[in-house]
Amino acid sequence: MSAQAGRGKQSPLVAIRDLAVAFDGVKVLHGIDLTVERGEAVGLVGESGCGKSVTWLAALGLLPKKADVTGSATLEGCELINAEPALLDATRGGRIAMIFQDPASALNPVIKLGKQVGEALALHRGLSGGAIRAEAKRLFDLVGIPDAARRLDAFPHELSGGQNQRVMIAMALAGEPDLLVADEPTTALDATIQAQILELLTLVRRETNMALVLISHDLGVISQTCDRVGVMYAGRIIETAQSDALFAQPLHPYTQGLLAALPPLEGVRRRLDPIEGNVPEPWNLPPGCSFAPRCPCRVDACEMRLPPLDLKAPGRLAACIRTPPLVQPQRQTEPVFA
Numbered sequence: 001m002s003a004q005a006g007r008g009k010q011s012p013l014v015a016i017r018d019l020a021v022a023f024d025g026v027k028v029l030h031g032i033d034l035t036v037e038r039g040e041a042v043g044l045v046g047e048s049g050c051g052k053s054v055t056w057l058a059a060l061g062l063l064p065k066k067a068d069v070t071g072s073a074t075l076e077g078c079e080l081i082n083a084e085p086a087l088l089d090a091t092r093g094g095r096i097a098m099i100f101q102d103p104a105s106a107l108n109p110v111i112k113l114g115k116q117v118g119e120a121l122a123l124h125r126g127l128s129g130g131a132i133r134a135e136a137k138r139l140f141d142l143v144g145i146p147d148a149a150r151r152l153d154a155f156p157h158e159l160s161g162g163q164n165q166r167v168m169i170a171m172a173l174a175g176e177p178d179l180l181v182a183d184e185p186t187t188a189l190d191a192t193i194q195a196q197i198l199e200l201l202t203l204v205r206r207e208t209n210m211a212l213v214l215i216s217h218d219l220g221v222i223s224q225t226c227d228r229v230g231v232m233y234a235g236r237i238i239e240t241a242q243s244d245a246l247f248a249q250p251l252h253p254y255t256q257g258l259l260a261a262l263p264p265l266e267g268v269r270r271r272l273d274p275i276e277g278n279v280p281e282p283w284n285l286p287p288g289c290s291f292a293p294r295c296p297c298r299v300d301a302c303e304m305r306l307p308p309l310d311l312k313a314p315g316r317l318a319a320c321i322r323t324p325p326l327v328q329p330q331r332q333t334e335p336v337f338a
């Protein structure tokens with residue numbers, strides 16, 4: 001359970017403010033604002049190259065040295081950007097854990113799984129001896145690895161991809177994180193296993209009150225798992241909303257395009273409409289709205305200036321001059337991502 005539980009709802013667990021990243025003078029992230037509350041599941045969605053991973057890698061100090069990172073990312077008020085390496089080391093894997101798409105590359109192939117989880121338990125929880133094995137087995141049970149005691153002595157290649165992803169989740173949970181950032185955790189898995197891993201993440205979140213950030217290019221994956229969604233395009237957040245509201249009525253034409261490109265739900269016949277064209281390269285952004293060249297709603301004004309991320313309805317922001325407010329928004333007392 002979070003060390004902060006019971007403190008009352010004040011500042012968000014994580015607050016990212018005006019976060020920008022450039023590589024070799026080319027800006028790939030342009031002033032991201034994003035908050036995550038305790039226990040909340042936030043999805044970050046967008047096509048490849050939109051800046052979803054870089055946002056979190058920057059916040060956790062995981063980008064290469066050549067990256068120029070500005071802005072702020074705080075964990076319960078504690079600044080992480082340009083923080084001392086000791087603070088970042090303690091935060092990563094401890095208060096904030098991250099799992100990635102490919103468990104095989106994150107696990108050490110020559111070390112038994114139990115030992116790998118054990119190292120995380122020793123590092124982040126100070127456990128030793130028999131307590132490590134007992135806790136590692138408990139974590140394997142929690143993430144649904146069958147015959148957990150025996151699997152602790154297995155090597156990664158002896159388990160399937162889905163089971164190794166469960167091991168990665170167990171390792172992430174070893175530090176009892178307040179936030180798990182899962183970057184495309186199911187992309188490499190087949191549909192059935194994918195659904196099981198998403199269910200597992202939801203189950204674990206409910207049992208531990210851990211917050212979850214789920215990064216995916218697949219709006220379907222996000223919809224199953226997240227309370228709130230941020231849609232990214234070309235290094236910016238262009239729409240945010242509660243998941244159900246976003247699915248019921250996507251406001252930004254890009255979000256509408258992502259939804260139209262989703263495979264039909266079982267029993268629902270729907271045409272699959274991929275968005276034509278590609279995300280622009282960061283060094284070659286068009287003037288005005290970055291999505292304008294692909295946008296079916298484009299007018300000349302779209303190419304004149306960058307649309308601000310405006311409040312279109314309570315709890316709903318969208319960066320599009322073609323999207324009128326749904327209802328006259330009341331002054332927001334609980335900002336969505338700001």
Ligand SMILES: Nc1ncnc2c1ncn2[C@@H]1O[C@H](COP(=O)(O)OP(=O)(O)OP(=O)(O)O)[C@@H](O)[C@H]1O
Nearest residue numbers: 023028047048049050051052053054055064217282
């Ligand atoms: N180390 C790096 N050096 C230079 N450019 C980088 C580096 N890492 C990321 N980028 C660039 O930053 C932009 C955002 O990348 P990012 O990986 O965040 O996108 P993404 O939305 O997570 O996409 P994907 O789903 O493919 O991971 C891309 O243009 C990418 O090429």
